[in-house]
Amino acid sequence: MEYRIEKDTMGEVKVPADKYWGAQTERSRNNFKIGPSGSMPKEIVEGFAYLKKAAAYANHDLGVLSAEKRDAIGQVCDEILTGALDAEFPLVIWQTGSGTQSNMNVNEVIANRAQVLAGGKIGEGEPVLKANDDVNKSQSSNDTYPTGMHIAAYKAVVEVTIPGVEKLRDTLKAKSVEYMNVVKIGRTHLMDATPLTLGQELGGYAAQLTYGIKAVKNTLAHLSELALGGTAVGTGLNTPEGYDVKVAEYIAKFTGHPFITAPNKFEALASHDAIVEAHGALKQLAVSLNKIANDIRMLASGPRSGIGEILIPENEPGSSIMPGKVNPTQCEALTMVCAQVIGNDVAIAFGGAQGHYELNVFKPVMAANFLQSARLIGDACISFDEHCAQGIEPNYTRIKELVDNSLMLVTALNTKIGYYKAAEIAQTAHKNGTTLKEEAVHLGYVTPEDFDAWVKPEDMVGSLK
Template identity: 60%
Template sequence: MTVVEDIPARIESDTLGELKVEAGNLWGAQTQRSIENFPFSNCQMPLDVIYAQALIKKCCAKYHAQIGKLSEKKATAMQQAAEEIISGQHDKQFPLVVYQTGSGTQTNMNVNEVIANRANQILGLPFDKTGLTEEEKKAYVSPNDDVNMGQSSNDSFPTAMHIAAVRCLTTVTIPGLKVLRDALADKVKKFENIIKIGRTHSQDATPLTLGQEFSGYLQQVEYGIERIEASIPALNRLALGGTAVGTGLNTVMGYDVAIAKAIAEETKMDFVTAPNKFEALAAHDSLIHASAALNTVAASLHKIACDVRWLGSGPRCGLGELSLPANEPGSSIMPGKVNPTQCEALTMVCAQVIGNHAAITFAGSQGPALELNVYKPVMISNLLQSATLLGQASESFAVRCISGIEANEGRIKELLHGSLMLVTALNPHIGYKNAAKIAMTAHERGATLKDTAIELGFLTAEQFDEWVVAEDMIGPKQK
């Protein structure tokens, strides 16, 4: 393909005048202005949004040709150009940063201009329009009149936001979490008969099995998947058809339903037209809802990663109940040191996601533009980053940490039988107060619970052995 090589340097124009676009670029004047007006940040608009916008343009071109508002010749070229974008052939033609106009207008026009210029190239039309008659110029695909037909940035961009969000959640986030869920389920089964001491407040508590402990982590992840899945139906509602303020100006009856159906067919996802376009343009509560689900998952994963890191602390001077996989050397100065790097990476991801949710929540609460939320780019950028990070980091944590965890059963038994909290089993027999006296006295003297209980005269050796059995303390008794 010689698309880029064939593009000359040229003068493009918009309603504000003319400016130069360098050779090799398919974009036009409005994209060039955005490059020049927002010369900061290396945070580019996510390509997932670009691909979603191209999909919208493809569906709109097909629809408008079917109803006779756009020529088949133009529509076919536009659809081909859009398909090329979706397949990643023109990624470098979308250089704009997230921090631009709050409606995403510049990115919408970036896509419009690239599709228009590429469609004109497909049609064999020269970039240089000098000397062309008005009739000849009509043969050209216009970024505004043709590619943006029946749309406004105000409904096209939030539609792209929703498409990109649903795609990312369903193809990256949820699959990654399912890998982690399955890895945890394997450990629940493997560790089901390993009895260990429990801990609350970072202090010794009553026993449980290592499998029971991991089952709590498994349940957190399962609930997290459910929460994300529950947020998707609201994201399936598309704003397209609301145009500038939600009224549907410059569209025809049924257009919104038809376009949503076309997008659903293209993506094989359950997209529908939003029942209220005023809400769809002015508020993004559905994005906040999805981000809140991701925020909750981040809180869950942070807790799991910290627990695993703590249980694997050591190897000799920590808890040492778990052996974590040794993925790489842990220190540039301490030989033989290995660190829980997958736990640390995951906790940093969680910190980022929690921060992203704060930004999304604030952005979604703003209403100074009345009929339009003007924080759209930063909302979708943060959401996609959160969704991608959680999916990818969950899978990595599962594969490179959870799957390779081994239980140090000798250390687990040592800590279990050295714990004072086994005394809790004596409560029904000698009462809480007497049991507490045994535990506190044993701790003060550095003695065992059994010796202390006998010395204090609360029970016999035979009674202690009958009543204090760790295996009997990991669940409720039979009636």
């Protein structure tokens, strides 16, 4: 491995010769060999590229950065956004809790890459850009990292999570309409209950997801607030007048999302309640999706010894030893995702509770967990939609068999003969293995004609919507 010598305020550091990063990145690389997983998410690096470019533009507009330096920073940021420099960001989330080393990683790469783009050599001659003085101008890690975190989180939620959940919700809604008249038995406490339709049951799932999407959208206003301009402790030291508003305007322009400057920078640096709040909504979605996937796998259980009221796509051989077995694998993947998201919520809550005075120093772990949840929910909903939900079909024979056998149809007799006599009919039929009608007539409480007129599953399902 060939090295070059880079310097920072602590002295000299050997850096791989072919890399753009500098001394502080290399120190972090050597000091935090904590793994094996935990790379700084690519979306955070992208968030930094947007904000560094925006800072350069705002600084120039406000007279503290030359047009040449602005353009040099902007050019490298655009390059970062293409993914061409991905290999230049080697750090992990298990580093300083402010994300300073990732901020410096971005500053160093921008400065050194600009040097090369200008025809120079890294570390030689007059630098085109200085990492701390130019690229980091009017900034601190304490306001850049949370800004990058909000940009990444907002984009992930709007571009990945919400579209994925909406797709699954729309399928469940369409299935609900299609099967609105299919009367099936209901279950409460996992025990037989009165009937409802398959459409009603699926419509409940679709409504859960609609509320989940709404909950996520409700958190976007807080997530759209950016800390940038607060610098070290929220006071905005070393920034030109009007910088915070202007820099947020540039970020909104470059990302296409409605970011604004945070009205209270102290809150934006010292707490990450916006992340806690938005992840709370992601947790709500995970809770809903877990219930939905569990119901679907139980309704599809069998094929001979389970409930088997619905059929779901048979996608892969399920077993290495049991020939012909097929398993509800999409439900399993989705519920595992839910477990991960609920776990991430605990890490985020713990991190969010740790703001000490002017700074929360759990930023990287909160960001990484949030982004993992946002991506997982979006991707898992698409997978579940395409490989399971779209293929849900009623198993009409089984549904009818279970409705016909149900003892809880007796509930329709409550208003005709009273709860106690109806209970006696159900209990006797259960004990004797007979039908409700046989026992109702045998006990002398109902005529066969009245039974047929009164006990009609299709009249027991309320309004169909």
